[in-house]
Amino acid sequence: MIFAELNWGLLDQQLINGIQLGAIYALIALGYTMVYGVLKLINFAHGEVYMVGAYIAYYTAEQWLDKNSMSPWLLLAVMLLGAMAVCAILGVTIERLAYRPLRGAPRISILITAIGVSLLLQQGGLLIFRTSPQPSISEQVNPFGASNFKNLPILGDLTISWGQAAMFGVSIVLMLLLWWFVSGTKTGRGIRAVSHDFSTASLMGIDVNRMVAITFVIGSALAGAGGMMNATALGTPLDTFYGLLPGVKAFVAAVLGGIGNIPGAVAGGFLMGIAEALVIWMGYSNFKDAVAFVILIAVLLVRPSGLLGSVGQEKA
Amino acid sequence: MKQKLLLACISAALVAGLVAGCKPKDGPATGEPVPAWVPFSEVEWFDAGLGGEVVRPVSTGAGNTMEGDTIKIGMIASLSGAEKPWGDESKKGAQLAIDQANEAGGINGKQIELIVEDTGGLPATGKTATERLVSSKKVLAVLGEVASGVTGPSAEVCQSAGVPIISVGSTRTALSNTGNMFFRVCYTDAFQGAMLAKFAYDDLGIKNVAILTDKQLPYSVGLSDDFRAFFTKLGGTVVAEDFYEKGTTDFKGQLTNLKAKNPDGLFCSGYFTEIGPIARQRAAVGLDVPMFGGDGWDSSELLNSGGEGIMGSYYSNHYSNLQDREQVKNFVSTFKAKYGSEPANAMGALGYDAALVLIDALKRAAAMDSASIRDAIATTSGLEAVSGTITIGPDGNAQKAGLILKAEMYDPSKE
Numbered sequence: 160m161i162f163a164e165l166n167w168g169l170l171d172q173q174l175i176n177g178i179q180l181g182a183i184y185a186l187i188a189l190g191y192t193m194v195y196g197v198l199k200l201i202n203f204a205h206g207e208v209y210m211v212g213a214y215i216a217y218y219t220a221e222q223w224l225d226k227n228s229m230s231p232w233l234l235l236a237v238m239l240l241g242a243m244a245v246c247a248i249l250g251v252t253i254e255r256l257a258y259r260p261l262r263g264a265p266r267i268s269i270l271i272t273a274i275g276v277s278l279l280l281q282q283g284g285l286l287i288f289r290t291s292p293q294p295s296i297s298e299q300v301n302p303f304g305a306s307n308f309k310n311l312p313i314l315g316d317l318t319i320s321w322g323q324a325a326m327f328g329v330s331i332v333l334m335l336l337l338w339w340f341v342s343g344t345k346t347g348r349g350i351r352a353v354s355h356d357f358s359t360a361s362l363m364g365i366d367v368n369r370m371v372a373i374t375f376v377i378g379s380a381l382a383g384a385g386g387m388m389n390a391t392a393l394g395t396p397l398d399t400f401y402g403l404l405p406g407v408k409a410f411v412a413a414v415l416g417g418i419g420n421i422p423g424a425v426a427g428g429f430l431m432g433i434a435e436a437l438v439i440w441m442g443y444s445n446f447k448d449a450v451a452f453v454i455l456i457a458v459l460l461v462r463p464s465g466l467l468g469s470v471g472q473e474k475a
Numbered sequence: 476m477k478q479k480l481l482l483a484c485i486s487a488a489l490v491a492g493l494v495a496g497c498k499p500k501d502g503p504a505t506g507e508p509v510p511a512w513v514p515f516s517e518v519e520w521f522d523a524g525l526g527g528e529v530v531r532p533v534s535t536g537a538g539n540t541m542e543g544d545t546i547k548i549g550m551i552a553s554l555s556g557a558e559k560p561w562g563d564e565s566k567k568g569a570q571l572a573i574d575q576a577n578e579a580g581g582i583n584g585k586q587i588e589l590i591v592e593d594t595g596g597l598p599a600t601g602k603t604a605t606e607r608l609v610s611s612k613k614v615l616a617v618l619g620e621v622a623s624g625v626t627g628p629s630a631e632v633c634q635s636a637g638v639p640i641i642s643v644g645s646t647r648t649a650l651s652n653t654g655n656m657f658f659r660v661c662y663t664d665a666f667q668g669a670m671l672a673k674f675a676y677d678d679l680g681i682k683n684v685a686i687l688t689d690k691q692l693p694y695s696v697g698l699s700d701d702f703r704a705f706f707t708k709l710g711g712t713v714v715a716e717d718f719y720e721k722g723t724t725d726f727k728g729q730l731t732n733l734k735a736k737n738p739d740g741l742f743c744s745g746y747f748t749e750i751g752p753i754a755r756q757r758a759a760v761g762l763d764v765p766m767f768g769g770d771g772w773d774s775s776e777l778l779n780s781g782g783e784g785i786m787g788s789y790y791s792n793h794y795s796n797l798q799d800r801e802q803v804k805n806f807v808s809t810f811k812a813k814y815g816s817e818p819a820n821a822m823g824a825l826g827y828d829a830a831l832v833l834i835d836a837l838k839r840a841a842a843m844d845s846a847s848i849r850d851a852i853a854t855t856s857g858l859e860a861v862s863g864t865i866t867i868g869p870d871g872n873a874q875k876a877g878l879i880l881k882a883e884m885y886d887p888s889k890e
Contacts (some may be wrong), residue, residue, distance in 0.1 A: 179727075185828050292774050294779075396748045444728070
């Protein structure tokens with residue numbers, strides 16, 4: 160009875176929508192998973208870093224620079240790099256001021272601190288950022304802009320909008336860069352060592368504080384990039400709660416993939432995005448978030464440490 | 476380590492300063508047409524017969540009586556939290572009306588004092604704030620709130636205390652049943668839904684409509700229900716309905732589904748935050764049909780966030796800065812003189828009107844106590860206010876025309 164209602168012709172288009180959505184979830188999920196990897200901390204302030212990234216992109220495009228007289232490509236690049244840089248500084252500042260002093264404290268204290276930082280950024284942001292009227296990045300900033308509406312045909316009737324294609328491309332490039340950094344560089348190896356065993360890594364002469372700081376720099380910069388791209392391509396009006404829902408979804412994606420595991424976060428992000436699109440396709444859009452959590456529970460019942468998480472990773 | 480800490484603090488402070496120090500740039504030079512919400516038509520008040528029978532229990536509370544030299548009026552508004560943009564405006568509007576009344580000599584020589592409490596946009600905080608106003612500040616009447624979810628519990632407090640409350644912008648129909656102490660200066664969702672259905676069916680000629688609802692928002696769900704009920708009553712068909720929840724940014728999935736059903740109109744009952752991205756993305760999936768919605772669309776930012784996709788859309792509002800009425804022109808100019816900017820949304824005008832209805836009632840009230848003021852509010856008739864000519868109906872709601880706005884290129888120099 161359910162299947163009789165389905166419009167099979169829309170399935171491929173909805174899958175493409177889901178993959179685009181998943182790329183952004185994956186980008187944010189990486190920050191959660193990397194921080195958890197090194198500190199065993201759920202960084203609840205991560206969604207707020209994403210929010211700051213979106214705001215920096217807005218201020219860059221609409222106020223600090225003159226969008227009418229500069230090359231749109233240069234403007235976009237400055238917005239992306241600016242958002243990533245400011246978020247990196249913010250992330251490392253949060254780590255230095257809020258988390259590092261509590262390094263030896265019980266994990267629950269640092270968890271509560273993370274929630275505190277999240278609230279501080281949400282409410283404190285109301286004092287700093289413009290929220291009334293809620294600002295949004297104008298369509299003209301996007302060089303895919305007016306042609307935002309023109310679609311890139313993939314195959315037959317299948318289309319993807321230029322803006323979404325660009326978002327997807329940048330996300331993939333950033334993920335590949337991260338993969339190269341973590342697996343191919345000495346610092347990356349250091350991060351993996353800290354993630355494997357914090358105290359032993361420090362005994363082996365690895366500067367753990369530096370590794371943790373670098374982790375925050377990378378994770379926050381990725382969140383900043385996600386915030387900038389979503390705000391620019393979709394034109395969502397910003398407020399300081401902008402990161403709340405994406406933060407929760409990306410957190411679920413990270414847990415789904417196996418928190419602490421980098422490919423897992425990417426897999427979890429794509430799985431969430433595609434699942435959401437399929438639920439919408441089946442005509443149950445009012446249950447789309449519930450389904451995300453049902454999948455989470457189902458996966459965790461079968462694989463308690465997530466899709467790609469290794470069993471026994473969690474040390475008592 | 477100390478230096479690093481200092482460095483971190485300085486960089487954080489620099490970023491904050493950089494952001495805070497920035498002033499929004501001025502708009503384009505005058506004489507150049509800009510996108511704007513232009514008044515399109517008015518839908519006269521009618522009884523839609525939706526929302527069920529209204530039962531208004533009579534309060535047994537004693538109410539408050541004037542003490543001291545000033546007439547104390549309370550106001551609840553979201554001055555913090557996500558609904559701050561609306562709370563701030565409603566407070567500015569009410570304060571303006573009361574300042575004007577005071578400058579004109581007050582009520583029988585007595586000055587009106589407005590005591591504002593912050594609700595943070597939260598029902599529980601709003602309830603406590605109202606209790607504080609009613610029991611410790613001894614206010615004679617309360618103004619506010621904007622959000623129905625906060626107004627509900629606050630109105631219960633007023634109902635049991637016997638203090639009248641005039642809501643600024645809460646459109647939830649069922650609030651009328653709170654009791655005889657509850658009034659509002661805005662229309663109800665039942666009227667708004669019916670009026671939009673009538674407008675779409677009669678004026679836009681839409682017969683097959685698609686509905687997009689924010690299922691997390693009782694406002695949106697209620698408005699969609701009332702719209703659907705009246706639209707089908709008129710003979711129209713709802714060909715497709717899809718859902719999302721507040722905070723969603725990607726709507727292409729839902730829009731792809733709706734387009735497949737070939738509607739000739741798209742009704743979106745949610746808040747403006749999601750309407751902008753929907754408008755941008757509907758073009759991306761090729762859903763080029765008239766888009767329209769309710770007063771949740773009210774924000775000057777929607778024209779920017781909606782981009783080209785919002786042009787030619789319609790929504791129903793309580794008020795527009797561009798309306799060609801004397802009351803509106805006076806309101807906009809005095810508001811601008813006092814606060815330095817034009818009203819950012821309709822809550823400024825509705826806050827002003829809520830205070831205006833109350834001031835009008837204070838002038839007519841037999842005595843300075845809550846019960847007399849309530850009776851005077853209930854008999855408000857033909858009051859020329861900013862958002863229209865207000866008559867308070869037997870259900871406590873303002874009976875006035877609904878305004879339809881359209882997104883068009885507007886030339887400010889043609890004023």
